[in-house]
Amino acid sequence: MLKTYKFRLYPTTQQVFVLNKTLDVCRHIYNEFLADRRNAYDRCNQSLSTMDQLYQVQYLEFDTDVHSQVKQDVIRRLGKSFDAFFRRCKKGETKPGYPRFRGKNRYSSFSYPQSGFKISGKKLKLSKIGDIKIVLHRKIEGKIKTCSIIKDGKSWYACFSVEVKPKRSIEPAKSIGVDVGLNAVVTLSDGTKIEAPGYYRKIEDKLKRQQRSLSRKKLYSNNWKKQSDKVSHAHKVIFNKRSDFNHKLSRILVDNYDLVVFEDLNIRNMVQNSKLSKSIHDAAWGKLIQYTMYKAEEAGKIVELVAPHNTSQNCSSCGIKVSKTLATRIHRCPNCGLVLDRDHNAAINILNLAVGTTVKACGVEPLGSAMKQEATCFNRW
Ligand SMILES: [Zn+2]
Numbered sequence: 001m002l003k004t005y006k007f008r009l010y011p012t013t014q015q016v017f018v019l020n021k022t023l024d025v026c027r028h029i030y031n032e033f034l035a036d037r038r039n040a041y042d043r044c045n046q047s048l049s050t051m052d053q054l055y056q057v058q059y060l061e062f063d064t065d066v067h068s069q070v071k072q073d074v075i076r077r078l079g080k081s082f083d084a085f086f087r088r089c090k091k092g093e094t095k096p097g098y099p100r101f102r103g104k105n106r107y108s109s110f111s112y113p114q115s116g117f118k119i120s121g122k123k124l125k126l127s128k129i130g131d132i133k134i135v136l137h138r139k140i141e142g143k144i145k146t147c148s149i150i151k152d153g154k155s156w157y158a159c160f161s162v163e164v165k166p167k168r169s170i171e172p173a174k175s176i177g178v179d180v181g182l183n184a185v186v187t188l189s190d191g192t193k194i195e196a197p198g199y200y201r202k203i204e205d206k207l208k209r210q211q212r213s214l215s216r217k218k219l220y221s222n223n224w225k226k227q228s229d230k231v232s233h234a235h236k237v238i239f240n241k242r243s244d245f246n247h248k249l250s251r252i253l254v255d256n257y258d259l260v261v262f263e264d265l266n267i268r269n270m271v272q273n274s275k276l277s278k279s280i281h282d283a284a285w286g287k288l289i290q291y292t293m294y295k296a297e298e299a300g301k302i303v304e305l306v307a308p309h310n311t312s313q314n315c316s317s318c319g320i321k322v323s324k325t326l327a328t329r330i331h332r333c334p335n336c337g338l339v340l341d342r343d344h345n346a347a348i349n350i351l352n353l354a355v356g357t358t359v360k361a362c363g364v365e366p367l368g369s370a371m372k373q374e375a376t377c378f379n380r381w
Contacts, residue, residue, distance in 0.1 A: 001297060002161045005140050009124065009149070009156040010133040018129050019149065019156060025064045027107035029057065029074045034099055037082065050079030067116040067127045074110070111148040119144075124158055134158060153232055164298065175259035177351025179311070179343045180285040186249065187343035189261075189351040196245055203241070207234040242284055243291075250291035254299055261354040262289050264305040306353035316340070316348035 011019055033053050040046045053075045064071065081099040088096035100106075116127035119140075123131040126149070142162040150157045177189035186194045210231045217224040253260050265286055293303045313321050318336040331338065331345040338345075 001164055002145065003142065003164045003294070003298065005138070005160045005162060007137065007158050007160075008135050009158050010135070011156055012132075015130055015132055016156070019151070022066055022070070022110060022129065022149075023107055023151060025066050026070065026074045026110045027102050027104075029060070029064075029071060030078055030107065031101045033057070033075060033078055034101060037078075050075060050082075053078070065128055067112065069113050069116055070110050070128075073113050076113075108152065109148050109150040111146055113146050117147040132156075153229075153236055174257045175261065175351060175355060176253065176257045177261045177347040177349070177354070178253070179347035179350055180262070180265075180288065181343055185343065186288075187341070187347045189344070189347040191341070191344045193341075193343070194249060196242075203234065203238050207231070207238065210234050243287065246284075246288040246291050250288055250295050253292055254295040254301055257301070259302045259304065259354070260292055260296065261304045261306060261351050262292075263308040263311060263350055265289070304354045306350060309353065311349040311353070312342060312346040314349055316345045316352065 033056075036053070036056075037048045040048045054072055057071050057075050058068065060071075078099070085096055085099055112126070118125040119134070119136070120131075122133060122136070124134040124147075125131050126147075140160060140162060142164040144160045144162050146161045148159040148161075150159060179187045179189075181187060185196065188194070210227065214224065214227045214231050217227050289303070289305070296303045310321060313323055315322050315331065315333040315336065315338055317338040318333060320333070320335045322331060322333055322335075324331065324342065329342050331340045331342050333339075340348075
């Protein structure tokens with residue numbers, strides 16, 4: 001199992017120059033070899049394989065000053081995007097999306113797949129680039145497999161993927177269902193509600209203002225560039241806050257429960273509706289599920305995804321369908337008399353779908369005080 005560690009890099013001005021140049025060379029190679037594939041197919045009806053191109057990249061006409069394995073990795077990336085393209089064609093998608101040429105700002109990372117890098121003290125030694133200052137804010141456990149260098153706005157990061165042995169799986173004694181809502185609220189099957197921080201609206205409004213201002217500027221003018229930087233910064237802030245929230249919440253879930261159950265959001269999107277705002281929400285929640293899954297795997301715990309099946313409509317106690325619109329916030333069952341918060345009812349249904357039995361609302365142990373404390377800290381943003 002692979003785990004990724006991400007660290008901030010602090011390159012000198014000279015090193016930034018070399019890093020940018022390396023990205024440029026990689027992007028150039030990517031585009032060149034993409035064109036080769038295209039031409040071979042268009043003109044000779046032949047397909048070039050990744051193996052062919054891996055061989056060719058060793059004998060480039062121009063001197064690149066880039067580590068050989070980094071160049072090979074570019075070819076593998078290109079190969080992967082073609083594989084994905086062919087997969088989409090096979091599935092019969094109407095717009096399979098042919099791999100594209102990458103523009104100046106569309107290529108932001110390169111990788112050392114095996115060697116050419118080494119951590120030594122507070123420096124990361126990169127072959128052909130130099131010793132870059134790195135802040136190792138946590139200890140790396142396990143064997144480092146690959147090293148990727150990523151440019152994000154004006155910041156640089158190193159990502160190491162590390163081979164770790166997962167712990168032995170334990171029996172799911174404590175289990176929890178999680179309902180992710182439209183209003184940025186997570187509801188657990190024990191009734192706990194965790195609100196995503198209130199900064200959302202504030203930052204999103206700010207972003208909208210910045211974008212409006214950008215659209216009024218003359219394209220590629222100096223002011224446009226300045227404003228464009230501001231917009232990408234706002235995007236970054238939202239992204240960071242959101243992943244911080246998702247990381248904290250997934251950590252709490254994995255630490256407190258042996259089995260965590262979510263709705264499968266991909267299925268939900270397919271069956272339920274086509275509203276864009278909802279799929280954007282689901283995309284953010286998708287990260288929460290993803291983070292919970294890998295943390296659980298590491299801890300030997302289980303995450304299950306269940307097909308959404310009237311989870312918000314059915315009564316979690318007796319099982320009959322109690323139709324309600326989105327505006328109805330309380331579930332009132334005419335059959336058994338259960339009155340419960342709508343999302344709480346849904347979370348119990350989600351849990352029941354996974355464990356196959358009926359967990360009564362009143363029979364669930366409430367969350368420990370430790371978690372309640374943690375849960376409130378989200379609201380302080
Ligand atoms: Zn009922």
